[in-house]
Each structure stands twice: as C-alpha cells, then as structure tokens.
Amino acid sequence: MNxxxxxxxxxxxxxxxxxxxxxxxxxILTGTTAGVSYIDLGVFNAVVALAIAVFKASLVVLFFMxxxxxxxxxxxxxxxxxxxxxxxxxxxxxxxxSRAWGRW
Amino acid sequence: xxxxxxxxxxxAAEPHHEHPSFQRHHFETVDQQFDxxxxxxxxxxxxxxxxxxxxxxxxxILRNWYYPAFVEGSHQLSIFWGTANTAVLITSxxxxxMGVWCAETRRKSALLLCLGLTVFLGLIFLGIKSIExxxxxxxxxxxxxxxxxxxxxxxxxxxxxxxxxHDAPLAADMANKTELYFFLYxxxxxxxxxxxxxxxxxxxxxxxxxxxxxxxxxxxxxVENFGLYWHFVDIIWIFLYPxxxxxxxxx
Numbered sequence: 001m002n003x004x005x006x007x008x009x010x011x012x013x014x015x016x017x018x019x020x021x022x023x024x025x026x027x028i029l030t031g032t033t034a035g036v037s038y039i040d041l042g043v044f045n046a047v048v049a050l051a052i053a054v055f056k057a058s059l060v061v062l063f064f065m066x067x068x069x070x071x072x073x074x075x076x077x078x079x080x081x082x083x084x085x086x087x088x089x090x091x092x093x094x095x096x097x098s099r100a101w102g103r104w
Numbered sequence: 105x106x107x108x109x110x111x112x113x114x115x116a117a118e119p120h121h122e123h124p125s126f127q128r129h130h131f132e133t134v135d136q137q138f139d140x141x142x143x144x145x146x147x148x149x150x151x152x153x154x155x156x157x158x159x160x161x162x163x164x165i166l167r168n169w170y171y172p173a174f175v176e177g178s179h180q181l182s183i184f185w186g187t188a189n190t191a192v193l194i195t196s197x198x199x200x201x202m203g204v205w206c207a208e209t210r211r212k213s214a215l216l217l218c219l220g221l222t223v224f225l226g227l228i229f230l231g232i233k234s235i236e237x238x239x240x241x242x243x244x245x246x247x248x249x250x251x252x253x254x255x256x257x258x259x260x261x262x263x264x265x266x267x268x269x270h271d272a273p274l275a276a277d278m279a280n281k282t283e284l285y286f287f288l289y290x291x292x293x294x295x296x297x298x299x300x301x302x303x304x305x306x307x308x309x310x311x312x313x314x315x316x317x318x319x320x321x322x323x324x325x326x327v328e329n330f331g332l333y334w335h336f337v338d339i340i341w342i343f344l345y346p347x348x349x350x351x352x353x354x355x
Contacts, residue, residue: 011138011320011324012199013208023198027191030345034187037350045354049346057339064201064335071139074146081150085157092161 014067022063029056126323138325144330147338156340159292165345172274176256177285178352179269180245182236186349189232190341195295196225197338200331207319209325215320215327219311222334226304233297240286247287253279292344299337306330324348 004096037045062068067078124134131137167174203218237246243262244252255262256279259271274282310330313319319327 007346011135011208016202016205019198019201019205023194023201026194026197026320030190030194032352034183037183037346037353040354042354046346046351049350051345053343053346056342060197060335060339060342064338065332070142073139073143077146077150081153084142084150085153086355088154088157089164091295093165096165100334102347 012066013061014066014069016064022059026056026059107137112164119144124322126321134240134322138328141325141329142332143346145332149332152336156292156295159288160343160347161294163288163292166284170284173256173278173281174285175352176259176269176271176274177282177289178348179265179271179311180243180255181349182239183349183353185232186345189229190345192225192229193338193341196222196229197335199225200235200334203329204324207314207324210320212314212317212320215314216311219307219314223304223307223311226300226307227339230297230304233293237290240290245286247283247290251283251286255279256282289348292348296337296340296344299340301335303330303334306333 029052033049036048036052039045041048061078068075127134127137131140199221203215203222206212206215206218220355240246241249243255244250245255253274253276255265256271256274257276258273259266259269265271273279307330310319310327313326
C-alpha cells in the first residue's frame with residue numbers, strides 16, 4: 001500500500017494473511033514464555049516473561065486492533081493511555097518505596 | 105458502540121441528501137461517524153486500563169512486600185491449564201479479528217462462523233477457568249470461605265504441589281498473607297472472566313443481528329468496536345498469565 005492511500009483511506013481492511021501470521025506468532029510466543037519459565041534465570045525469569053508479554057500485547061494492539069493502520073488520533077489515544085498508566089504506577093511506587101517499604 | 109439504524113430519522117427525513125440508512129444525521133460522512141465511534145471506544149478502553157491498572161499495581165506492591173507468600177501461593181496454580189487457556193484466548197482473538205474481516209468484505213455466513221467460534225472458544229476458556237476455581241475451592245484456597253493455610257504452613261501435606269516445588273514451610277504471619285495472594289488472584293481473574301461473560305453476551309446479540317444481515321451491509325462499526333473490546337480482554341490475560349502463573353516458578 002502506498003503512502004498516499006494510507007493518509008486518505010479511513011477504513012483499511014487488514015488481510016486474513018496478516019491475522020494468521022500474528023495469531024501464529026502469538027501462539028509461538030505463548031509456548032516460548034511457558035518454556036522459558038522452566039529454566040532458572042533468577043530475577044530474569046520475571047523480566048523475560050514480562051518482555052514477551054509486552055511484545056505479545058504490542059502485536060495485538062498494532063494488528064488485531066488495527067492501530068498500525070489507524071488515524072493519528074487513535075495512535076495518540078493509545079500512547080496517552082500507556083503513558084498515564086505508567087505514570088500512575090510510577091508515582092504510586094515512588095510513594096510506597098520512599099515511605100513505608102518493609103515496615104508494614 | 106453505535107449501532108445506528110436511524111429508523112426514527114428516516115420517517116421524518118426530507119430527501120435533502122443521499123446517505124446510507126446507517127449514517128446518523130449529525131455526521132457528515134460514514135467515515136466521520138466511524139472515526140467518532142472508534143475514538144469513543146478507545147476512550148472507554150482507556151478507562152478499562154485504569155481499572156485493571158489498579159489491580160496490577162496492588163499485585164506489584166503486595167508481591168514485593170509479602171514475597172514468600174506470593175511465590176508459594178502461585179505454586180498452587182497449574183501452568184498447564186494457564187498455558188492452555190492463553191492459547192484458547194489468543195485463538196478466540198484470531199477468530200474475532202477474522203470476523204471483522206468477514207464483515208468488511210460482506211461475507212455473512214463466514215461472519216456467523218467466526219462469531220460462533222469466538223463464543224465457543226470463550227466458553228472453553230471459562231470452562232477451564234472453572235476447573236481451576238473448583239480446585240481452589242476444594243483445597244480451601246478461596247479467601248474468606250474457610251480459608252486454609254495448611255498447604256503453606258506444612259507444604260508436604262500437599263503432595264501434588266510439594267513434589268514439584270519442595271517449598272519450605274512459611275512462618276505463621278507469612279502463611280497468613282497467602283490469603284492476600286488468592287484474594288488478588290480471584291479479583292483479577294474474576295474481573296477478567298466477568299468481562300468475557302459480558303463479551304459472550306454481546307456476541308450472542310451480534311449473532312442474532314448478523315443473521316439479519318446487520319453487519320454485512322457496509323456498516324461494520326459495531327463489529328469493529330466489539331473486536332477492540334475482545335482484544336483488550338485478551339491483552340489483560342496476556343499480562344495476568346505470566347504474573348500469576350509463570351514468574352514465581354523458580355523462586
């Protein structure tokens with residue numbers, strides 16, 4: 001698809017081939033993350049599992065939810081959501097870590 | 105999620121401009137209507153992110169505070185069922201995405217098949233979840249209902265889990281906190297399951313409407329926006345699965 005079409009076309013139809021590739025990739029990643037959890041990586045077990053989860057979620061958002069093909073408004077909305085979510089977690093954590101950590 | 109048929113308007117309307125029957129009068133074009141409802145759906149999903157975000161944050165903080173209790177609590181979950189359910193849910197997201205394609209390309213019977221498969225896979229997911237919940241019930245691991253700390257005070261009394269993890273006994277004050285793990289487990293997976301039950305209800309409604317040809321006439325907004333909801337529920341599970349089932353296996 002050329003760039004001009006991308007700007008004008010409001011309703012991009014994502015092809016079944018892409019859905020199939022993404023669906024397959026998600027299943028393979030699920031198997032991978034389950035398999036990796038059986039290997040002892042210390043603290044990196046959580047890091048790897050969450051990294052794979054973030055990657056899987058990105059695939060779902062970009063392709064199944066069509067954000068890759070959506071308007072800038074939609075992209076901005078999604079980014080704003082992630083930003084606020086991380087901001088709220090960050091502020092909550094900064095409060096807990098700096099005040100009562102380990103003294104419950 | 106506008107599903108406009110504009111019957112009220114059609115009766116009163118003067119034939120001053122041509123537009124499809126599903127385009128509401130306050131929109132200039134079908135595209136504008138689609139963009140507006142799509143944007144509204146995304147805003148709703150952001151509120152859902154905030155809702156589940158609170159639960160995830162609680163899990164993050166409490167898991168760090170009561171780490172041994174959360175680790176031994178999650179050893180009670182079956183990685184087999186968790187992984188199987190993840191695969192089922194991802195497949196249902198795939199069939200839902202295909203449903204959107206069928207609506208866009210106006211394939212009515214294929215759309216009905218996709219929606220039907222999505223319902224079926226959603227029910228399989230809930231079935232597996234109920235097997236897991238039942239096991240928790242039998243082992244008295246449902247918080248507030250005769251909760252038992254036996255598996256954590258004396259892990260060898262729970263041979264099935266013990267032979268895999270060889271957990272050390274927890275002190276009484278820490279074993280007490282496993283109830284908090286299960287509280288969050290049921291709160292998070294329960295709210296997720298509630299979203300799926302609501303989704304399956306809407307899918308049933310959509311199947312009835314799709315049979316009447318509602319979504320294969322060029323008006324795909326409802327199917328598209330429901331797809332966003334269903335994929336969002338999938339994403340929540342994509343994070344619940346590693347956090348609840350996987351990351352505590354080795355610690």
